[in-house]
Amino acid sequence: MRQADVSETGFTLTELLIALVISTLLATAVFTFFLNSSQIITNQSSTTDMWQRGRNALAIVRQAVESAGFGLPQVSDCPNGIAAYNSNQTTSPFSLTAITASVQSSGTYDPTSISNINTYSLMTVAGGASFGNAPAAQISSIPSMTSQRVFLTATAFINSGDIFIVQIPGQACLMAQVTNLLTQGNGIGIVHNSGLSNYNPSGGFNTLAGAIYPGLSSTAFVGANFIDLGSNNFTINQFTIGDSGGTATPTLYLTQYTANQTTSSTRQALARGVVDLQLEYGLGNNGAITQWVLPANYTGSATQQILAVRIAMLARSTRYMPNETSPASFVMLPNQNLSYTVPTSNGPGCLQGNCRHYAYHLFESVVPVRNNIWGGS
Structure with missing residues (x-):
């Protein structure tokens, strides 16, 4: 009977099981590392995208405010308004108000039920002639x-x-x-x-x-x-937020009208994820701001001109981040003690209705009004 050669001996069952367990643990660790790395990269990409969209949108809004009032007559020139022909084919007093901000209606976008805050829409008007407001x-x-x-x-x-x-x-x-x-x-x-x-x-x-x-x-x-x-540069810009009745991600839209357009204007999406737009007028005279007021609390006045507009725009990422938790609220306008509360249920366009599992950033800017304008309403 042949004796087994010691050189033919292999791994024991115990050694194989230990090797298998170690390999499994290593594979799990590598997979977890790459999964976490992928999530981090995805979250960073989504946050970077939100920053880029927010900065671009804020730059466009800033430019519209800076151009507002160029070429428009002074309030002293037309104190009773301007007689103009409107879309209903009837005459009406047309104020050509350079900057108008109003609370959005519930039919377009209304976060009051979830954050107890009014979101504003913004309209600016600017002329396009080289004369400015001087008679040609x-x-x-x-x-x-x-x-x-x-x-x-x-x-x-x-x-x-x-x-x-x-x-x-x-x-x-x-x-x-x-x-x-x-x-x-x-x-x-x-x-x-x-x-x-x-x-x-x-x-x-x-x-x-x-x-x-x-x-x-x-x-x-x-x-x-x-x-x-x-003509072409006589422009009316209207900025609004829409969310398709709460089923889509809130988006900042721009609707632009020019003097000689032959077709109706369509709104253009500027930035997805903009959930709130707040505005504040800096009022004063002789170039000195004496008070900041909400547009809803301002009445046009020749003695209290709009010298600056403070813009507060809150944007969120478009990607759901289950492992991230945003702050519960954001202070939009400190002077007015206004805060946007992030909804944790029934949030517009948020997965599972909880909007806190997204990244947020508050974009703020104070824009000097460069043209001597009528005022706001």
Whole structure:
């Protein structure tokens, strides 16, 4: 009978089991390491993306505030408003308010039920002519109140499509749109034809004045100021937050209107994850801010101008982070003692309704108002 050679002996069962357990532990540790690393990288990427989106959106809002009021007439020029033609094809006093902030309606986005805070929408208006708010010319004459021709002292830099305001000192301000320039043979001036622009009613200035400025005659236009607001760069920017009734991630949208657009404006998504927008007016005169107020508490005043706008915009990541927990609330405007409470249930666009498992950042900026504007409302 052959004896077993000691050189043929292998691992015992115990040794194999120990090796298997060690290999399993090592594999688990490596897998856990890579899983955690992947989650960290994913969270960092999501946070970086939120920062980038928030910074870009804040820069666009800042630019709109800085441009607000350029080219618009002073409140002293048109104290009773501007007679303009609106989308309902009727005349109305159109204030051309440079900065308007109002509480969003519950039909668009309303976080009051979860954070007990009002979110604002923002609208800015800026002219686009190189003249600013200085008159581009004076009116020599108009044939009649129903005429669509305006004779001017000069037409340099006035272009077809430009929005303009006729400012009759102490009497009226009327807004219309240039449809083409008069030729030299017909005199120097412009035409504001009702068939070529939605801003021009039939009946000319007679219809525009209507019941707002009754009793105007064509002789009152002699020597009136012709203020050119430009066309493409005459811009109305409207910033709002929407969330599709709470089923989608809250998003900051921009709807932009220009003077000569032929189609209706559509809102553009600026930044996903913007959950709150708060604004504060810095009021004062002679360049010195004396108080900060919420837009809802401000009434336009020639003695208390808006010198700066404080913007507080809260953004969150778009990725759910189950292992992360955000602060319970964020102070939006310290002067007003306003705080946004992060919802832990029924949060708009949040997985499982708990919005605290997302990364947040509060973007803040104080924007000086560079143009002498009407005020806000």
